[in-house]
Amino acid sequence: MENLNSYLIVSAILFSIGTIGVLTRKNAIVIFMCIELMLNAVNLTFVALSRHLGNLDGQIFVFFVMTVAAAEAAVGLALMIAFYNNKESIDVEDINIMKW
Amino acid sequence: MDMITIPAVNMTPILPEIFLSVLAMALLLINVFIPSGQKSYLGYISFVGVVAAGVLVGAGWGAPVESFSGSVVQDNFATFFKIIFLLSAGLAILISDQYMEREGCNHGELYPLILFTVVGMMLMAAGTDLMTIFLGLEVMSVALYVLAGFNRANLKSNEAGLKYFLLGSFSTGFLLYGMALTYGATGTTRIAKIAAIVGQMTVPSANIMLVAGMLLMLTGFAFKVAAAPFHMWTPDVYEGAPTPMTAFMSAGPKAAGFAALLRIFLVALPTLQVEWSQLLWVLAVLTMTVGNITALRQDNIKRMLAYSSIAHAGYALVGFAAGNGTGAAGILFYMLSYTFMNIGAFAVIILIGKKGEANGTVMDFAGLGFKQPALAVAMSVFLFSLAGIPPTAGFIGKFYLFSSAVQKGYIWLAVIGVLNSAASVYYYLRVMVYMYMKEPTEDFEWTRITPPIALSLLISVAGTLIPGIVPSVILQFAEQAVKLI
């Protein structure tokens, strides 16, 4: 595991891609997928670091993250459905009744 | 065959959490058997549960007890915050019933969700491991996303939930990344260990991974406490969420955010204080100013209070920036008094409001002062407290926070803080202007005050005034609470 940096760089790139996706995409589902991408980038970091440091804390953390991500996905999708029920769209351009 | 030895775990520190979780799950089950018109009973049960949890929490005051190999602790700091969470939850439950009935969404799931949120918050305050804190944060957040969007039929509520969810998850990403980097830099997620390792570094601020981790964590929590520039979700979510949930969100989760922040930064990263202090100085100024100035022009009172809550986060950040005992104690005291005054104000808003979130503007308060004198006096007390005018808890809290800045030598921060306070007076007074100095525009239809709301108002007024006049006791508790971290 000499090349920790490459893992870190990959995960950083993944994280950035996720971030940029959140910033640029207009579909709520896609945005949520980008967020998942960010979380998984973090997971990759954790695992790489865990391996590098030789302790398991990072990997346990990853389990937590994955669990939480699942819960988030459930809640998130439910919210999107509720929204879709009322507005018939999940385009974030349409999510702006409240502003100013 | 090897036996898996289960290590002896002391469950006492998380007894309240366990109790509330079990209660919440039980309520979910009970809910099935309760007819739709009578969901209030769930509320009553959960309120009793919250009070009981309060007793459990209160019993833990004293010497710290660690558990789960040091990833959770029961100390005074956690206890103080837990009381705040329970208070906010209790008050939120009290004010929910009437509102939810009116809006036709008194679903039984509401109360378990509130309780889950509390459990999450408690974990955040009690967690001494990044993992526990993260776990708590997510338990809290996921429940909150639902609560924000709880009024399914209402588009605004949907939007609030969705916005909160997307942005919240987004910020979670940063927070997690920060935690990962911190883990990478120190090799542990246990706060005490991080502190030890960082303490051994010769120049911790030269460790880019650590610094970046710290900053990313800071941004993650800054989102939760609604600090600029991570505050933009606040007005929309507060406006859209059901009013009792707005009240709850503005008090509890904000306090939880501060609890985690204080724990991580003061315990794990005191050696980096120069760095984060600087940053928080800027964030505090930005947050106060943006919050207050934007609030000046709001007509929707929920939105106005949302901006005001941003501003209050800014005041609390002043104490955080100071990073000394006075500042930390100030934050504790402030969060407690903010819970009372803000939820109290939202209770009044609920009483003024009408079905479909109608009557939600400042103008709708016109003439309240003489139609409902008691209610108006209560609202005035909350507003004066929010504006930081003695003799209210809000004033003492601000005094403490600004004092910490002065003590630290951040005079200008204190000056900017008080100028902000002065500006904020305008929009708080505006409500009072309508209440007392304008005639009601139309016939004032009055919704009955139900006992739960009356109780919540009573508690809030007492909680706002009494610490304002004799703050000693609570301040001493706060001082004790922060002594240990």
Next chain:
Amino acid sequence: MFDNVWLIPLFPFIGFLINGLLGKKIKNETVIGGIGALAVLCSFLVSCKTILALLSLPGEERVANVKVFTWITSGSFNADIAFLIDPLSCVMIMIVTGVGFLIHVYSIGYMHGEEGFYRFFSYLNLFMFSMLLLVLGNNLLLMFVGWEGVGLCSYLLIGYYFHKKSAGDAGKKAFVMNRVGDFGFLLGTFTLYWYMGQAHNVWTIKFTDLAANSHLLPTGGIVTAITLCFFLGATGKSAQIPLYTWLPDAMEGPTPVSALIHAATMVTAGVYMIGRMNYLFIRSPETLMVVAVVGGCTALFAATIGTAQNDIKRVLAYSTVSQLGYMFLAMGTGAFAAGIFHLMTHAFFKACLFLGSGAVIHSMHHALHHVHSHDDAQDMRNMGGLRSKMPLTFLTFLLATIAIAGIPGFSGFFSKDEILWQAFSNPHHGDLNYLLWGMGALAAGLTAFYMFRLVFMTFFGECRITPKAKDHLHESPMVIVIPLIVLAALSVVGGYIGLPKVIGELFGGIPNYFEHYLEPVFKYSEEYMAQHAAHAAEHSATLEWGLMGLSVLVALVGITIAFTMYVKNTELPKRFVATFPALHRAVYNKWYIDELYDYLFVNPCKALGRFLWKGFDVVVVDGVVNGVANVVMAFSGVFRYMQSGYIYNYAWSMAFGVVVILGYYVFK
């Protein structure tokens, strides 16, 4: 032995309280007037006792301070309610209470039937009280109390007919102009107190202490500043240039008021004050010169205006201003005793003149009222030939006129001539003396002219009101006439107590009693003058006789011209007006001084006030305040619209925050 002097001001004050508080209930005019007059009479009697007691003392002991109670004490500053008894204050209280009493008696008749009769008497008593405080006060502050108090009473009495706008205006003008003077008085007090204190550790405003320490003062310098300040006070109170314009307007008040306040007593307060502080003034040649020149100019200037006025009281008012100018001329030449002497004789004859004119107006008013005419009862153009209708009034009026015109043998002659001689011969002003004398002499001629013009227009010729009204003209009741007679008699004989030296020598060395009597007060100045005068005083009996003759001649010329113009050839004035229209208009309009003041002070002040209010207060100060609010509000708008409602914008904001924060720390 002067233990009861405090009674002197107290009596009128009691009168004031009774009439002021209960007058409305009493209603009976005789009782009210009686109380008013009695109060003053009591004061007069106590005054007589006081002056007799004073005279029984040897010259150098004729000074006493009588303390009543401590008024203000603060640090080194102390002011008592205490009275100063010396020859100067005694002569003043005699004049004030004596003439005052006569005028009170007169008022009972004159004010008969007026609405607010009690008000009038209570004010009048209050005035007496204030005037006596002014005169008797043993320190500058107490004098100032009286000083302002008389100003207040003057204000109240001028505005007695308050429903007339002109009366209110006149009262206010008088008060404000007096206040300008008071400003000077206050500054003088401060400077004197401060200077004496810090330079010599003499922290006092008590006259006797100041006098005792006056040798500490330098000549000129700070003393000039102090005395000029005080003199500004005097010009306000005594209606001298530049603050004289209020006095003619003050004639809006009832005639007894004009006689008492605006002729005999209050307006002479400035003269008294300079006399009281002669030891200061004598130390500043510059101030003396200013006083003399202002006095001379006022004497002449007011006299010119007096020649063209048609309102009988206004003529007398300008005459008062002019005569006060004489007094200041005297003070300015260091002839303090002469100034006070003229003050006294002027009190007699001018009071007589005013009261006489009051009798005329009263009668005219009565007559015009009977025929429902709205003609002005005070306009001399409506009068004429009253000689036969009101013989006693005419006679007393004529005597007083002769006295003021400076005809030998009458009081005015002695006092005025003394002043003119001092103006000519005093050792202070060098060649300026000729000018001073010239102004005085010319003014004397003009005085004779306008006074006889008044007499001729009023009492001689044809009566110019409707014959029907004429029948209602008649002599006034005795309560009015008796004071006239007393005052006329005083105008005639009052001068003999102060015979000029040359005349006294002529009659076998009769001394100038008056000067001698006042000597203790002015002794210091006399001695100082003898040491420091710029040049020796001229003492030539021949010269004095010559100048005396000259001034009498000038007066006679004045009378002759008046006779020619207003008795013999009544067309002459009209022709004169036709020949010099501009001059007449200027003189008639009082040289447009009022307009000038309006233009220079009143209007700019109002304009400035309005500008500061509408321009500065509202626009600048509130503009800044509201501007700050508006700027904040504008920011509020900006921040508000940043809150666009789009999730990606919010996310951008967060990402931006993260990038900036990270960027700063990682790359710093």
Next chain:
Amino acid sequence: MSNHLLSLTTFLPILGVLLLLFIPKDSKGVLRGVALAVTVVTFLVSLPILTGFQTNAEFQFLENVPWIAAGPFVMRYNVGIDGISLWLVILTTFIMPLAVLSTWTAVEEKVKEYMICLLLLETGMLGAFISLDLFLFYIFWEVMLIPMYFIIGIWGGKNKIYAAVKFFIYTMVGSLLMLVALIFLYFKGLDAGFSNFGLLQFFDLRLDPATQTWLFLAFALAFAIKVPMFPLHTWLPDAHTEAPTAGSVILAAILLKMGTYGYVRFALPLFPDAAHRFTPLIATLAVIGIIYAALVAMVQEDVKKLVAYSSVAHLGFVMLGVFAFNTQGITGGMLQMLNHGVSTGALFLIVGFIYERRHTRLITDFGGLSKQMPIFATIFMIVTLSSIGLPGTNGFVGEFLILLGSFESSLRWWAVVASSGVILSAVYMLWMFQRVMFGELDNPKNQTLSDLNAREIAIMLPLLALIFIMGVYPNPFIEKMDPAVQKLVAQTKPLGMSARQMPAMQMQGLPAGHPAIPGMAVPAVEQATPAVADPNEVK
């Protein structure tokens, strides 16, 4: 009992509020009666303070009990009075019954709330005057704002909201900055070994000049807004014009005194060196205020606004006197504070009387009222004269001592300019009086006006009595405050000047025969310099 006299006086009105809460809001008569009774009782209770006060420089009637203790902070309920605050306490309790009476009939709506506000206000004001703990003082100082805000905002005129909000925020800005300074001062005190917010110990804390400057500025700003000093005065005319009579009376008579009292009690003795440094600035503003307010008052069309501006001018005098730093000046300033309370309070009452009758305050709507209302005319006249400082009335003594004091101090030329204010005050007050009271009674609406009734006369009589008593025999007032004033003078001596005794503090005497007027300027400047700014002292 007697050692709790101050607390009793201060909190009696609060008891009154509790009482009022139980009275139904429709029984207006009872509400008014109770409020009046409470204020009268408070006044009576405060009288033993006056009689029991020993004439010395010590603080008396002390009460000092623990209140807050947490973290670095110890606040105590620490109250007491000296000769300076004594009179202000008495003034407050004296004015309050009159204020309650003044709107006996004018306030018909929401009487209960109104009376509650008045009583709360009284407690706030009294508390601020007696506090000897900086924190306690601040609490009362702020608490006062709330009832006054409501009084203006609820029972005010048509532009009441603007006025009320302006009043509140204006004052807030200043006082919040003062709060920061106060905290800073406290930590300085902790460094010096103090353990609480007790005011008196801070007098001995000689901070370094730079710190003093900043702290002084913060305190001075808060107080200057309250005074109000030019150019921070614009809230006052608005507040006065809109407030109901009682509000204006209290505002003028007592609330404004908070500002000047703040200087005397806090800003000056706490930061003497800085105070001396800023004397020229403050004196200049005070003098500008005197002239400026007079000029602006002259052209006002609204009687109340005119009186409000006259307040600005009067308080300019007070400030000038206080900043003379000598016995006469400060005594004069203190007296003038009382005088202003009495005279301007009375003026606002008078304005209230005619407003109640005519519902207008425009000068042009009046004229000739003297004929219709002779008693009113007399009272108005006396009060007017008191306001313009006529000798024999209270206004004179204060004004004179102020001018004398400032003339003796380094503020000589300021005093000269300020003296001209006496001319201007006569102009605007008399002009107003004349236009309102004199002239033809030509407006038909004015021809039916009734003269003052017994209640109104009863309100005015005590004030009139005070006007004369304080004018003719001010010595008892001066004597009681004198030791405290002397102490203040000693406390506020700038460093390095303390050796020189007052009044030897003045520059050394002019040489005899000093040149004329131009020469006067020289010593004035020379003398001003040490007090103005000693460059070494600052850096």
